[in-house]
Amino acid sequence: MNEQRRTRLALLALVGTVLALFLANKYLDDYKIRIINLSGIYVTLGLSMNLINGFTGLFSLGHAGFMAVGAYTVGLLTMPIPMKEMNFFFQPIVPWLANVEMGFLPALLVAGLISAFLGVLIGAPVLRLRDDYLAIATLGFAEIIRVVFTNTQSLTNGALGLKGIPNYTNTWWSWGVAFVTIWFVSFLIRGSYGKAFMAIREDEIAAEAMGINLFRHKVLSFAFASFFAGVAGGLLASLLGTIDPNMFRITLTFNILLIVVLGGLGRITGTVVAAVVVTVMMEALRFLDESINLGFIQIKGIPGMRMVIFSIILILVVVLRREGLLTRLKGREASYAEN
Amino acid sequence: MGNLSLFLQHLTNGISLGSLYALIAIGYTMVYGILRLINFAHGDIFMLGVYLTYFGIIYTAIPWWLVFIIAPALTGLVGLLLERVAYKPLRESPRITILISAIGASFLLQNLGIVLFGGRPRAFPVPRILNHVVKVRGVSINVITFIIPVVTILLLIGLTYFITKTKTGMAMRALSRDYETASLMGIDINRIISITFFMGSFLAAVGGIMWGARYPQLMPLMGVMPGLKSFIAAVVGGIGNIAGAVAGGFLLGLGEIMLVALLPRLTGYRDAFAFVVLIIILLFKPSGLMGQSQTEKV
Numbered sequence: 355m356n357e358q359r360r361t362r363l364a365l366l367a368l369v370g371t372v373l374a375l376f377l378a379n380k381y382l383d384d385y386k387i388r389i390i391n392l393s394g395i396y397v398t399l400g401l402s403m404n405l406i407n408g409f410t411g412l413f414s415l416g417h418a419g420f421m422a423v424g425a426y427t428v429g430l431l432t433m434p435i436p437m438k439e440m441n442f443f444f445q446p447i448v449p450w451l452a453n454v455e456m457g458f459l460p461a462l463l464v465a466g467l468i469s470a471f472l473g474v475l476i477g478a479p480v481l482r483l484r485d486d487y488l489a490i491a492t493l494g495f496a497e498i499i500r501v502v503f504t505n506t507q508s509l510t511n512g513a514l515g516l517k518g519i520p521n522y523t524n525t526w527w528s529w530g531v532a533f534v535t536i537w538f539v540s541f542l543i544r545g546s547y548g549k550a551f552m553a554i555r556e557d558e559i560a561a562e563a564m565g566i567n568l569f570r571h572k573v574l575s576f577a578f579a580s581f582f583a584g585v586a587g588g589l590l591a592s593l594l595g596t597i598d599p600n601m602f603r604i605t606l607t608f609n610i611l612l613i614v615v616l617g618g619l620g621r622i623t624g625t626v627v628a629a630v631v632v633t634v635m636m637e638a639l640r641f642l643d644e645s646i647n648l649g650f651i652q653i654k655g656i657p658g659m660r661m662v663i664f665s666i667i668l669i670l671v672v673v674l675r676r677e678g679l680l681t682r683l684k685g686r687e688a689s690y691a692e693n
Numbered sequence: 694m695g696n697l698s699l700f701l702q703h704l705t706n707g708i709s710l711g712s713l714y715a716l717i718a719i720g721y722t723m724v725y726g727i728l729r730l731i732n733f734a735h736g737d738i739f740m741l742g743v744y745l746t747y748f749g750i751i752y753t754a755i756p757w758w759l760v761f762i763i764a765p766a767l768t769g770l771v772g773l774l775l776e777r778v779a780y781k782p783l784r785e786s787p788r789i790t791i792l793i794s795a796i797g798a799s800f801l802l803q804n805l806g807i808v809l810f811g812g813r814p815r816a817f818p819v820p821r822i823l824n825h826v827v828k829v830r831g832v833s834i835n836v837i838t839f840i841i842p843v844v845t846i847l848l849l850i851g852l853t854y855f856i857t858k859t860k861t862g863m864a865m866r867a868l869s870r871d872y873e874t875a876s877l878m879g880i881d882i883n884r885i886i887s888i889t890f891f892m893g894s895f896l897a898a899v900g901g902i903m904w905g906a907r908y909p910q911l912m913p914l915m916g917v918m919p920g921l922k923s924f925i926a927a928v929v930g931g932i933g934n935i936a937g938a939v940a941g942g943f944l945l946g947l948g949e950i951m952l953v954a955l956l957p958r959l960t961g962y963r964d965a966f967a968f969v970v971l972i973i974i975l976l977f978k979p980s981g982l983m984g985q986s987q988t989e990k991v
Contacts, residue, residue: 483975501965668800
């Protein structure tokens, strides 16, 4: 695909989405709007995870932790001051946060930056590890973040969580951020950084021999990904209005991983489509968990069935089609890239 | 009474928790030694073992001690089946793929657990003989606290004998040393891997039964935390090394209990302890306490 055609297609997709969002806001009910919002947030999350796992080939499972950091940052920064007092009835909030209230955009940016800073802090030591060790170390960090958030009563309100976070997130925010992420990741990937990331993925030793600074590029990729994970976490907090540490378990990371795998590791369009499909499916398949009343016959729902089906899909895709569901088979090229 | 008896009580608690971690960690370490794969589903296999025992005791007329043998055997078969379905087709693929499959399998087992067993906690039926408190010089200790380390040590002796003295055990060691050469020497890889998964899952289920007797609350997600911590135990001890896994298990179990006992202020951070240990070990001695460091070949 040449450059001109690509730009034209991207513009077309952008205009189409804006139009669709405009119509959706006008005609759809709150529940459907909420799904559209979630889709946008998952697009951001999927791309950010794909940047580390797909493009740079570092297997990181820390997304839930970075999202938690972003969500709490946005929650604490945007919440009105009286609301804070109501939330922190158990133990008063730390003084330096008690009287802070900012707009949504600065709060999102701060959330992303704190998250990215934490990403560098965590990444610098653990990115020396390979594959499965890295996976378990990042998982460990996410888990530590959750435990810390459960216990720092005066900072995060502990297990009680935060309630009454103002609902700034709407379709423009969630999809706006999603488009910025899409643009940024594709920009990054086409440039020298992207080439370096993919070289690291294909063969670390060869990449190093070619003069790529492994450490710098890995930390950079990690920082970018945690930035977007933090922003997405913030969007989610503002969408839901209520957060608590238990939301950010490994299950959440798993959902994002599902999107990345279905969309294809290291594929942008695939990830975007998979994020939307998975989010919609998660809601559409909700009937499996709940009872259905057909009038003459009552089918009892089985809680958990939905996730069983999703796990089976994940295993099937991994076993049968490693390039992801939503990509064309490219013959020799695809099989070459796998090695 | 006094500080000493209290300390002894914590010590026995720590040793019994450590033994459980050790039993589960062995499964991780054996699989990793041969396939270089973190079997993320191992903790959920452990959960399955507990539930199978529960149903065996509650819904069948089989005496409990027989259930304690049948249920781990069934769990072992599930572990074997899991390898066949989710891991075997990916043996030649990049490691990241098979790792994703393992995570999928783990999630599948957890949610199957919710579907089949229900999300509500159940109470593990502990046989009376294992569940009474004895007083030793003022320290009241549940009998199961003694039984756990004893069973663990017996199983370990059996396992060590199996691995060092039998032909299958030798094949296992050969496979973990050099996969390709071993396969050229006429070792039936599929058979050995199946046996490894069977044994790992069997031990996890035995650990699960004792876990149920010690902490008698069953939930479909009960395997996640013990699974993660036991994996950490395996890494801390040096993954691929069975003695290391046991040492790591005891270290984590004792450490966790002692942390809560000596620094009650940090009780809330109990679950983070293992992860902090993991990260420290990975940073300073990535090959683990007893593992051999490997240099990377180009």
